[in-house]
Amino acid sequence: MMSPAAPVSALPVEDPYLERVREHVRALPESGIVEVMNYGRDRPGMIPLWAGEGDVPTPPFICEAAAAALHAGETFYTWQRGLPELRAAIARYMSALYGVPETPERYFVTGSGMQAIHVAVALVAGAGDEVLIPSPTWPNAAAAAQKAGARPVYVPFNYGPEGFTLDHDRLAAAVTPATRAIFLNTPANPTGFVATRDDLKAVLSLARRHGLWIIADEIYGRFYYGEEGRAPSFHDIMDEEDHILFVQTFSKNWAMTGWRIGWLEAHPRLGQIIENLIQYSTSGVAAFMQRGAIAALEQGEPFVAEQIARARRGRDLVGDALLATGRVDLVKPPGAFYLFFGIEGRRDVRSLGLTLVDEANVGLAPGTAFGLGGDGFMRLCFARGDAQLAEASRRLVVWLERTRPAGSDAA
Amino acid sequence: MMSPAAPVSALPVEDPYLERVREHVRALPESGIVEVMNYGRDRPGMIPLWAGEGDVPTPPFICEAAAAALHAGETFYTWQRGLPELRAAIARYMSALYGVPETPERYFVTGSGMQAIHVAVALVAGAGDEVLIPSPTWPNAAAAAQKAGARPVYVPFNYGPEGFTLDHDRLAAAVTPATRAIFLNTPANPTGFVATRDDLKAVLSLARRHGLWIIADEIYGRFYYGEEGRAPSFHDIMDEEDHILFVQTFSKNWAMTGWRIGWLEAHPRLGQIIENLIQYSTSGVAAFMQRGAIAALEQGEPFVAEQIARARRGRDLVGDALLATGRVDLVKPPGAFYLFFGIEGRRDVRSLGLTLVDEANVGLAPGTAFGLGGDGFMRLCFARGDAQLAEASRRLVVWLERTRPAGSDAA
Structure with missing residues (x-):
């Protein structure tokens, strides 16, 4: 293995x-x-x-919001970080779900969760760098690292009667001087692994100790079959100054896979750099699509x-x-x-x-x-x-x- | 200068x-x-x-085509290279405009002309490489090269009573062993420069001599105020096996700046690599948007x-x-x-x-x-x-x- x-x-x-x-x-x-x-x-x-x-x-209410904006002429260049109204709606949504402060400047609209990963990887890793990824895993994160010139390093989960679990020692042993980030998907595709609060604390502690970024992919956070209403999240344990980038998507919760719209959550001090990375890769997301995304957040529960x-x-x-x-x-x-x-x-x-x-x-x-x-x-x-x-x-x-x-x- | x-x-x-x-x-x-x-x-x-x-x-006929597809449920993942119908429509359009064979497999739908540039640059240049760019120029191509770790090398146009013209000797002198590509925008933003057929031949000859790629940005090709119906194009002089990547967009001709949809034209043998680059940066373009793009090509003249x-x-x-x-x-x-x-x-x-x-x-x-x-x-x-x-x-x-x-x- x-x-x-x-x-x-x-x-x-x-x-x-x-x-x-x-x-x-x-x-x-x-x-x-x-x-x-x-x-x-x-x-x-x-x-x-x-x-x-x-x-x-x-669902129709989302399509209708987008179509209405399209017909109303929202077809011009728009904000590279996303419509202010959408960033505010994301902040309200995240605050309600995770109990975090409402901070629109933490959220950057991207043309898919995949683009959020692409931007996150571009921020932190390139030629000669390594990114740790517990595996098996959805292959696109590793490929995004490879595309950036970095080396994805797979760290196998344990597998046993409890299903897939994170091996903290194996993860710690995989850190080298070239390691720049840990990519953690929880709840995870394809394994169904869900990091416990203790798992998250161990990963955060490892990242802090070695000065690593965490790229947190919690897009399935609400598809959780335990007692609580959602899976544990780095939002539950992190400090404001931690180096965590969250990638998110509208694809799964709101059945918008084909739309290609998501968001990156990051420290606001990264704002101009993230705006530049968006500007020089796709130059933003259609405003009329963003109107659909606002409807999803506001009426989608x-x-x-x-x-x-x-x-x-x-x-x-x-x-x-x-x-x-x-x-x-x-x-x-x-x-x-x-x-x-x-x-x-x-x-x-x-x-x-x-x-x-x-x-x-x-x-x-x-x-x-x-x-x-x-x-x-x-x-x-x-x-x-x-x-x-x-x-x-x-x-x-x-x-x-x-x-x-x-x-x-x-x- | x-x-x-x-x-x-x-x-x-x-x-x-x-x-x-x-x-x-x-x-x-x-x-x-x-x-x-x-x-x-x-x-x-x-x-x-x-x-x-x-x-x-x-225009409404484009918006309506997209809205109809949205309401019809075209909201799932789709072809990474673009809808076959759109690739066929692009091939017909290009054939009519440039007299080239109708070859759908040359065309790859991207989430903006900017993404086409991003993919083109990723194909050809990275750390340690140089990309020649006549300047002044729209800044995003240079920034895309920089984002990929490469060095954009500006080669100034001549400026005189005829406006901006290409200095062939200066361009040739800028080639070094690290040069990988020439990015040529014609008609050009912001200068209005339009490469003559002789300019294009000189650039192609230079690229062939040194084994360079050409990234051809001809997105303003129809905004041409000479006698002919369009500006000269590399399509007029190239051979099938030349290393030319064309970046294109729906933004300008069809007033779709805010949509973020364009295409990359490349040798079909690059198909799987381009599909991978799209997969690992944005994973495709919304099918319903592509329906709007088809309407643009088919009814937009x-x-x-x-x-x-x-x-x-x-x-x-x-x-x-x-x-x-x-x-x-x-x-x-x-x-x-x-x-x-x-x-x-x-x-x-x-x-x-x-x-x-x-x-x-x-x-x-x-x-x-x-x-x-x-x-x-x-x-x-x-x-x-x-x-x-x-x-x-x-x-x-x-x-x-x-x-x-x-x-x-x-x-």
């Missing part, structure tokens, strides 16, 4: 036209999820549980509550059905909206993804797409409607029974 | 919180246009000619024609009025939609921008925002309505007359 991860795909370097492309850009991995999506996306009746998005389009309740039902529906076969290695996750599990006798998950398209007409993402420690697992997104998830469960259970090795019994 | 340009603004490094920010990111310049915009944007009656955008909102005719009128209206005062150093430009001119006795253009806000209630951008060779000039955008431009001209002429130095006579 500690051996270095092989690149998901290598691009041909024998093509002389590509010789003039920068080497570490040429070496960026192709998304390991896209391969199976391209393989299966046109199959009739396919149930696609491979991507990190639900099956519900953006009933929708978000229903999305979370639905995900909780989905987790139990699919998780319990798979567990009942006795053929899966699965711990129902405390957060996010993925099952991440192994199937008995099927270690080659990259080909298993294609096989399940062919034989079960269900699309799952192979764990190999999620870096070191992901091999042997499949990812299934359960942020979908009950009926579709029931049918997907039925197909997977039938396939698991049909392919049961001789001598293996149901649990 | 050959002395190195001073940074437009330096950020405080004495702030200990900022010490952990990467040095070349901390040193990114603040936009020199934003300073005067922030100074003047709330003045009653201000006529803002400082930005590179018109005064017409996006009458609108574009009117925009160009209006700009041509604006150029003459303001240009002739200023020339008549005898107090400006101005050559009416053959392309783009800016006047770039000096005012007698006023070399400190940064403070002149603020003065004109205070005393003429007209917003111009100082030439200092446009790199080496821009000092001493002001930029005025004439892509606006006749009545507003007439009033802006009147105010500027009154101010010029009022501030005429003793002993200076009208022409």
